[in-house]
Amino acid sequence: xxxxxxxxxxxxxxxxxxxxxxxxxxxxxxxxxxxxxxxxxxxxxxxxxxxxxxxxxxxxxxxxxxxxxxxxxxxxxxxxxxxxxxxxxxxxxxxxxxxxxxxxxxxxxxxxxxxxxxxxxxxxxxxxxxxxxxxxxxxxxxxxxxxxxxxxxxxxxxxxxxxxxxxxxxxxxxxxxxxxxxxxxxxxxxxxxxxxxxxxxxxxxxxxxxxxxxxxxxxxxxxxxxxxxxxxxxxxxxxxxxxxxxxxxxxxxxxxxxxxxxxxxxxxxxxxxxxxxxxxxxxxxxxxxxxxxxxxxxxxxxxxxxxxxxxxxxxxxxxxxxxxxxxxxxxxxxxxxxxxxxxxxxxxxxxx
Numbered sequence: 001x002x003x004x005x006x007x008x009x010x011x012x013x014x015x016x017x018x019x020x021x022x023x024x025x026x027x028x029x030x031x032x033x034x035x036x037x038x039x040x041x042x043x044x045x046x047x048x049x050x051x052x053x054x055x056x057x058x059x060x061x062x063x064x065x066x067x068x069x070x071x072x073x074x075x076x077x078x079x080x081x082x083x084x085x086x087x088x089x090x091x092x093x094x095x096x097x098x099x100x101x102x103x104x105x106x107x108x109x110x111x112x113x114x115x116x117x118x119x120x121x122x123x124x125x126x127x128x129x130x131x132x133x134x135x136x137x138x139x140x141x142x143x144x145x146x147x148x149x150x151x152x153x154x155x156x157x158x159x160x161x162x163x164x165x166x167x168x169x170x171x172x173x174x175x176x177x178x179x180x181x182x183x184x185x186x187x188x189x190x191x192x193x194x195x196x197x198x199x200x201x202x203x204x205x206x207x208x209x210x211x212x213x214x215x216x217x218x219x220x221x222x223x224x225x226x227x228x229x230x231x232x233x234x235x236x237x238x239x240x241x242x243x244x245x246x247x248x249x250x251x252x253x254x255x256x257x258x259x260x261x262x263x264x265x266x267x268x269x270x271x272x273x274x275x276x277x278x279x280x281x282x283x284x285x286x287x288x289x290x291x292x293x294x295x296x297x298x299x300x301x302x303x304x305x306x307x308x309x310x311x312x313x314x315x316x317x318x319x320x321x322x323x324x325x326x327x328x329x330x331x332x333x334x335x336x337x338x339x340x341x342x343x344x345x346x347x348x349x350x351x352x
Contacts, residue, residue, distance in 0.1 A: 024153070024155055027151070027152065027153045028153055028164075028167055028168055028171050029171060030151055031137050031139070031151050031153050031168055031171075032168060032171040032172050034107065034135045034137055034151055035064060035107070035109075035137070035168075035172065036067075036172065038064065038069050038106070038107040039068070039069055039070065039106070040069060040070045040071075040102075040105070040106040040107065041061070041064050041069050041070070041071050041072075041105070041106070041107045041108075041109060042071075042072055042074070042101055042102065042105035042106075042107070042108050042109070042125065043057040043060060043061050043071065043072070043073045043074075043094075043108075043109045043110075043111060044057070044073075044074060044075060044108065044109070044110045044111070044113070044119060044122055044125060045057045045073065045074070045075040045111060045112065045113070046075065046112060046113040046118040046119060046120075047075060047076050047077040047118060047119065047120040048077055048078070048269055048273075049075050049082075049083065049086065050086075050112075050190060050191075050273075051086060051089070051186040051187055051189070051190040051191075051223055052112050052160045052161050052162055052186070052187035052190060052191045053075075053111050053112035053113065053161065053187075054073070054075070054082070054086050054089060054090075054095075054183075055086075055089045055162060055182070055183035055184060055185075055186035055187040056111045056112060056139070056160075056161045056162045056164075056165045056183060056184065056187050057073045057094075057109075057111045057183075058073055058089050058090050058092075058094055058095075058179075058183040059162070059165055059169075059179075059180045059181075059182075059183030059184045059187075060109065060111070060139075060165050060168070060169070061073050061094045062092060062094065062179055062180050062183070063169050063172065063174040063180055065092075065094070066174070067172075067174075071094055072094060072095075072096045072100070072101065073090070073094045073095045073096070074095065074096050074097065074098055074100070074101055074122065075098075075119075075120075075122070076098055076119060076120030076121045076122045077120050077121075078269065079097070079098070081095065081097065082095050083268070083269060083270050084226075084268060084270060085222065085223055085226050085268075085270040086223075086270075088182075088219065088222040088223070089182060089183050089186055091179060092179060098121065098122060101122075101125065103128060104128045104129060104131075104132045104134070105125060105128075105129050105134065106134060107134065107135050107137070108125055108126065108129040108134070108135070108136045108137070109136075109137045109138075109139065110126065110136065110137070110138050110139070110140075110149065111139050111140070111161050111165070112139070112140055112141070112142075112160075112161035112187075113138070113140060113142075113145075114140060114142030114144045114145045114321050114322070115142075115144065115145065115146065115148075115321060116148055126148060126149070130150060135149075135150050135151055136148070136149040136150045136151070137149055137150075137151045137153070138151070138152045138153065138154065139153050139154075139161055139164050139165060139168065140152075140153070140154045140161055140164075141154070141155055141156055141157075141158040141159070141160060141161050141163070141164065142154070142156065142321060142322065142323065143156035143312070143323075144312070144316060144321040144322070153168070156323075159188070159191055159192050159197065159198060159199065159202050160187045160188050160190075160191035160192065161187060161191075162183070162184040162185075162186075162187030162188050162191070163188070163202065163205065165184060165187075166184050166205055166208075176208065176209070176212040177212060177213070178212055178213030178214060180212070181208075181209040181210075181212035181213060181214045182209075182214050182219060184205075184209055185206060185209040185210070185214045185216070185219060186219060186223055188202060188205065188206055188209070189206075189216075189219070189220065189223070190223065190224075194220070194224070226270075227271055227274070228268075228271070231267060231268070231271045234263050234266075234267055234271075235271075235275070235278075237263065238257055238258070238259050238263065238275055239257065239275075239278070241257045241258045242255060242256070242257040242279065243255070243256055243257070244282065244284060244285060246284060246285075248287075248343060248346070248347075249286055249287060249309060249346055249347065252285075252286035252287070252308060252309065253282075253284050253285035253286050253287070254285055254286070254287050254288075254289065254343070254346065255279050255282045255284075255285035255287070255288050255289070256279070256288070256289040256290065256291070256339060256342075257275060257279055257289075257290055257291070258290075258291045258293070258299075258335045259272055259275060259290065259291065259292045259293060260293050261293040261294070261295070261296060264292055264293055264294055272292055273302070275290045275292075275302075276288055276289075276290040276302040276304055277304075279304075280304040280306070286305055286306050286307075286308050286309055287303065287304065287305050287306075287309050287311060287346060288303070288304045288305075289301060289302070289303050289304075289339075289342055290302045291335055291338055291339070293335070297332055297333060297334070298330065298331075298332050299330065299331050299332070299333075299335070299338050300328065300330050301315075301318075301320070301328055301329050301330065301331055301338070301342065302326075302328050303315055303322075303326070303327045303328060303329075303342075303346075304325065304326050305324070305325045305326075305352075306325070307325070307352060308351060308352050309346065309349050309350075309351060309352065310324045310325075310349050310350040310351070310352055311324070311325065311326070311327045311346070311349060312324050312327040313348075313349045313350045314327070314342070314345040314346045314348070314349040315327035315328055315329045315345075317345045317348065317349075318331060318341060318342070318345050324352065
């Protein structure tokens with residue numbers, strides 16, 4: 001039986017589970033059975049990894065290595081390795097470049113990745129592993145996840161994939177140490193906006209991780225408060241494009257900004273991703289949108305809502321996905337045509 005805090009966190013009153021709690025427990029047990037005797041495991045994070053996908057992968061990887069398995073962690077993009085702000089999570093060097101991965105993993109684990117498309121060029125690892133009759137374990141908290149693994153542990157009510165990984169580690173009987181706890185704490189902290197959206201059960205989990213030795217002040221500085229001075233000038237340029245549209249969304253309000261290709265080409269993606277958090281703090285606007293021009297005429301879009309608009313439904317209508325209050329998609333065109341598409345999608349989005 002899972003500890004009671006997990007039953008609370010994974011099936012909060014008034015929320016909808018993708019699977020009933022007893023089925024979720026069973027799926028965790030089956031995933032644990034798959035990993036118990038695994039001797040070689042490849043763990044994949046999604047493209048442009050954040051602290052939840054990468055921290056969860058490293059934490060599980062460290063636990064499996066401690067049980068005697070050969071372990072590697074990877075992702076497709078960026079191709080030059082772990083983003084600077086996330087390097088503090090992989091002190092043991094589990095991360096490898098995609099060309100160092102086996103063509104057909106013996107056991108594949110995919111974390112925090114709501115669709116195969118989010119794996120980028122590494123989606124073929126899933127196809128190859130399944131074709132070889134080998135297990136693909138998917139651990140995720142995106143409601144849009146179609147269940148592309150052979151073993152899927154997916155719960156949209158988990159506040160982070162790190163919640164599911166911690167439950168899995170308990171199922172495996174893993175003793176938490178500081179490096180494992182660090183990766184999980186990073187996922188919890190960042191996916192709950194520094195615990196502002198965390199439940200009492202998630203705070204209890206965070207307490208366990210602190211007891212295992214995590215230094216929250218130091219880790220917070222490394223993950224969040226880590227901007228180079230050179231970014232301030234770039235940020236001023238980006239914020240100069242910000243516009244507030246009070247009439248959009250039936251008066252709920254929209255604020256948006258554009259990061260042009262001239263800036264994305266030279267800035268750290270870690271820094272570019274901070275722009276949406278600044279915009280979402282706008283008091284007057286329910287929804288914040290940032291257009292990041294990654295290639296000429298191609299924009300990666302981040303959408304955030306405070307509480308009243310399901311931006312996931314808007315993103316899904318445009319080929320993307322995510323969570324109800326935090327989602328994204330990729331669109332082509334001019335910045336203004338992309339904004340027009342977004343306004344239309346947001347107008348039709350579900351109200352919460």
